[in-house]
Structures are given as structure tokens and as C-alpha cells.
Amino acid sequence: MANQTGRSDSAQERLSQVSGHLSSQKRGRAALLEQHPDDIVVTCALRTPMTKGGRGAFRDTQASDLLHSAFTSLLSRSGIDASLVEDIAVGNVLAPGGGATEFRAAALAAGFPVTTAVKSLNRQCSSGLQACVDIANAIKAGMIDVGVGAGVESMSTQYGPQAVSEFSELLDSVPVAKECKVPMGALSDRMARDKGVSREAQDAFAAHSFQKAERAQKQGLFDAEIAPVTVRLTDPETDEVREVTVSADDGIRAGMTAQSLAKLRPAFPGEDGSGSITAGNASQISDGAAAVLLMKRSTAQRLGQRVVGKFVAASVVGVAPLLMGVGPWKAIPAALAKAGGLDPADVDVFEINEAFASQCLWCCGELGIPEEKVNPKGGAIAFGHPLGMTGARQVSTLLTELRRTGKKVGVTSMCVGTGMGMAAVWVAE
């Protein structure tokens, strides 16, 4: 009988019964904001600064060392006992052998014990997001309790033609397969023309990205997500080696306008010299690393970890290789559907990687996402796109901005070379 059980127990049961009447029908955004013990939560997300490939402060620094820096910062900022981290996934695109060996070594050097496993993975520009999603899924499935999703790229040291091996005759004989090796700049230029995205619109979008990033940097809005890195740098003229501490992105150019960008020459001119994509309205080549600490909410509560956000759902989609830029347009609705049937209007902030102004602009337009919700602190056009890092970097950028503005629901997304798209839904807490 009910009155033989503890009185507080029965009060608790009655309370949950009544709250069930009120909560169980929540759908969409309201359901998303609920907190449950089995939520996959982020308790720390940070990144290194991003510096220009070949010229920035990280030009002499290996990817493994950038990763090492992100790992040590993650351990110290979160205060997590490193021995509790069971697996680390590192997204990376350019390292030979996927970077598997040096990333494991970087984890050990950063203070993770030998019991912490490490893998590297490559889904091109979404590698960093894929790493976070893999860790989240492993936690959800019960394979691990605590994990780190990370991404790193040293485009200074590893960008180049060696990243793609020669296509076999077999691949070249299948038209759609052969299209996978068309350079992204060239195909994006063609896509911009086919989709009717004008040079002016691209330059305006790019200038806006620079302006947003410049303003955010001046206001110190990146400071919370950036963990400074100390590196050794060789002066190219004097050969003098000095130690510098980098704490800000160096790609953000002040005072950019659509007019100044309009002066740049097409980067991928056709035979007639036409083309709308320039160095100014495409993402920058950069170096950097990012890391995200993930666990269940119940674990975070047990460990006393402060929850900064939760991972809700992710999607990966394929599109035609020559239309790789439309990836977010297809991936974002898929992720929103998996997150409980959200509408784009339910999302407060979109972090959509600006691989090219043309494709980002087109995707946002097709999805009806208002401009002010997209990349509020600027994007890869302004501060760079270290390929493997970007997906993990967006998590810290997004959650920091959502928390600063008191907003809740965010989406990270990017197009992926060879014709894919990825997106993930996050909630800041």
C-alpha cells in the first residue's frame, strides 16, 4: 500500500506523475531543453588560436604539438582526472598515416596515461566534428564513459599535393568517381555560377565575416574559447629561434569591405578569365587544434564537472561530388529532424563553415536561415579553416557564444570534399 512506503517517496512519485502530465508531450525545442541523466554533455571545449598557414606563428609547429597544447589546456581547464578519459578521437586530414602514431604520442606527452586510447580519423573538413560525434556515440552506446573529441591540422607543414594519391584507371573510368578529384575551388566556382551566386554577394558575405570577426576579436569574445599556445619560432631572416605565446587568431584583417574584396582577382579563372571565387571570399589556410571533453550528464555530476552544453544529434549526408558545397543544405535539416523534429527557426545560432562564401551563402539562403544567426563571430573566411580542426573548433565557438548571449540551441555544420555534408545540434547550458 502506498501509505506503507516512505512518505517522501510517495510525494516524489506524485510529483513525477504530475510533472509527467506537463512534460511528456514536449516536442521540438521544449523537449530539447530538458535535462536528462543520460544526456551526452560537454564539460569543456576549447581551441588553440588559428594562425596563417606558412606565415603565422605556428608555421614551424607540428600538428602533434598543437594537439598536445590543446590536450594540456583541456586537462588543466576541466580539472578532469586524465585516467578517467578512456578514448580520444582526433580528426585530421593531411598527416601521413592519419597522424595515428604522433597523436597517440601527443596524448601521452600531454599527461594522459597509457590507459587512454587514441585514434585518428579523416572525414576531410568534418573530421573534427566526426571525432566529437564518434566519442558521443561511444558514450551513448556504453563503450566508454568519458572521452575527448579533437581536431588538428598543420596546413603549414602538411598541406600539399601529397594529400591525394594518384587515381587508378578504374576510378578514372567512372565519371562520378573521377569527379572526386576535381579541386574544390574549381568546382565551387562552377557551382556559384550554376546556382547564381554573384561575385558581389560573395564579397559582401566575406566582408561581413571579416567585420564580425574583427568586432568579436576587439571585444574579446574569442578569449573564453582560446587556450594560448607557446611555440618556438624560427625567424626566416636571422634563423634566430625564439619562444612566442600566441593567444589570438592572426587571420582577421581589420577594415575589410566588399569594395576592397572586389579588387581581388579570381583564384580559379576559367579559360575566359572569369570566376567569382577569390582568396578573399574563400576560407584561409591555417593551423590550429581544438578539443572537446564529453561524458554523460550523470558522469559529469558524479565527477563535479561543470556542464557547458549537450550534444543532441548529428547527421552525415552525401551529395554529388561536384556539388560538395551544398552539403550543409542537406545535412542541417537531417540533423534537425534527428533532434526531435526541429525547425530552423528553433535554432539560435548556426556555425556553418565558410569553406567558400558562395556555398555558405547559398545553403543559408536555401534553408531560410536569417543572416544574423549565421557565424555571429565570423567564420573561416576571416580566421581560417585548419581542415581537421574546424569541426571541433566550431563546438567551442558555438557554445561560448550561446552561453555569452544567453541563447540555447545551436547547430554546427560544414560541407565536405568529395561531396558530403555533416551537421550536429548542440544545446548550451
Added chain:
Amino acid sequence: MLEFRTQGFNGYSTKYSPFFDSRIAVAASANFGLVGNGRLYILGLTADGVVPEKWFDTQDALFDTAWSEAHENQILAGAGDGSVKLFDITLSSPFPIQSWAEHAREVFSVHWNLVSKDTFLSSSWDGTIKVWDPTNAASVGTLPTHSCTYSAQFSPHNPALISAVSSDSHLRVFDLRTPASASNHLTLALPIHAAPAKPPGAAGPPTVQHAVPPSEALTHDWNKYRPTVVATAGVDRAIRTFDIRAPAQGPLAVLHGHEYAVRRVAWSPHLSDVLLSASYDMTCRVWTDGTGVKGGAGPGAMGMEHPVSLGGGREMGRMERHTEFVTGVDWCLFGAEGWCASCGWDERVLIWDVRAIMGPGG
């Protein structure tokens, strides 16, 4: 609008006396019914407003009440400790004249047999309905639903029919005339969340209405004029009407509008198409299910036997004076059609005229 404060007690259910148009009972509970005492108020409607004629305090919360149909001074209450209590309001004793303790969990509804008047029932979170004879110390029957049963009733048209809705999103009908076989008198289990069927003979493209996910059903009521029509409502905020003769047909009407779960529905004793609802959204709303003839149709009117409407119902007005969850609403059986009483967690009982809140279209 008349008002009475149930100071310190949050209302859970209110019922007009079937014998007197000036007497209302309210089952209420301290601390929102989570922990603490219950109180059954007997209120009189007088020229000086609403006055408490009597009240009974109980050890545990009270969640529902029902007047005896056989004795004008006797009244039932269902309690949080699983007991069902019968009070006589003419006695000075503060205790019930009978208390039945068989349910293992909270009793959430009690209902008197309106036709035979010699039995009553109770339903509980323990997943059973129990049928009682007030002269018998033990229940005369137990009908399992295997699911937290928020609401159970006798049919107002047939003394052997018992209906119930429960948290498994089903409307069940038990017929006590059937043999008590393995199915325990269960003759129908109708999924409330099922999609409406296409009307017979309807042409054109398939309807766009789909099944909705199951959700807890919290309340239901038999139509007073159409003996096979039952209205249900609950956590999914929609009120649905069903014809129990055609369970596969799905809902006859679906009424959307409440913003939170619906806690109580009550068909009008005067008009066959009108019902009242009370909701966690702090409103009471009056609806037509779309079958009515303007101006009110009596029993047996044309069209009543074969309701073809798959909707067409609409909200006719709402009462927004409660400031907390509204948990109970009941119609006055007497006098002009439209007087009703509502109670809620705002510790208030409001007595009002439905006609005063209906829009010009009503």
C-alpha cells in the same frame, strides 16, 4: 461569477449535488496533493454567496469526489492512501461512515452508478477499477487495466457498462453482463491515439491526419444523450470523441486548443454536442463537437444516431479566471442550461455561467 476560497487546500475535483442545485462538493488537498491532508468541502450557494456548510478532513490527499445517487446526504471521496470513503453530511462526526481500503495506490476517481444507483466504482494508480456496494465491507469486483487509471465511470445509460481511461492511452469498456472470463469483463480497448478513419464512402485523396504518439489519458465522460459516445482527453492536450460501437473508426472529433494537458472533460447535461474542459493551461473551455443543431438538439434528433462528422467541432469560449492548474469542472443539472463550477490549484472554486464566456458565434 461566485467564488469560494479553499484556503490552504488545492482543489482536485468538484461536483454538483444531483439532488440540490445549491450544493457543491469539492475534494481538495494540502500542498498540491503531494504530501499532507485532504479536505472534502460541502458548499452551499446562498443569497449571501458561497458558504461552507461542512467539511471533512482526511489523513491523506483527496483526488476525487462523487455524490451518492441513492442518498442525498452521502458522498464519496477517493484518497491518496488508496482508500475510498463515504461521508454523511448530516452527521456531526468528522469521520466517514465507511472507508474501504483495497487499492494499493492513489485513488484518482470515484463514480456512482447513475442507473441502478446501488453500486459505485473507484479507479486507482494501482491499475485497477473496483466496484463496490455501499452496504458491503469488501469490493464486489475488480477490473484490471494494468495501467495507472485516472478516470473510470459507469455509463449513464446502462448500469452494467463501465469505462476507463488510463496512462497507456486506451479507453476501455467493461460489460459486467459478460462472463467473468479471462478478459475480466473487458469488451473493448480502444487506442485513443489512433488515426481517424476516412469517413465511409468519402472520395478524394487520403486524409492527412495521422496517428499521434500514445500519451496518458487523464479524463473521459459519457455523452448524456448519445449512449455510445465518449469524450476523452489527457496529456496530448486534445479532446477526442469516440463512438464505442465503431472502435476501429478512430475519433469522431478531435478538438485542439488547450496548451497543456486536459484534466477534466464533462458533457453538458442539457445539450448533446456541448462539453466543458479544464486544463493545466489554467483555462476552462466550452466546446461543441460539431454534431449539434444550432439552438440545442434533444435526444433522438435526426443526425444524432449517425454522426458523420470527423470534426467540425470548435471552441466556443473560455474562462480564464483561474490562476493555477484547473483540475475540476462540473455542470449544474438544474435550472438554466449553463451553470457550472470549477476548482483548481489556486485554492479557488468558481461558479459561473458558460453562456457568459461564449463568443458571439456560440
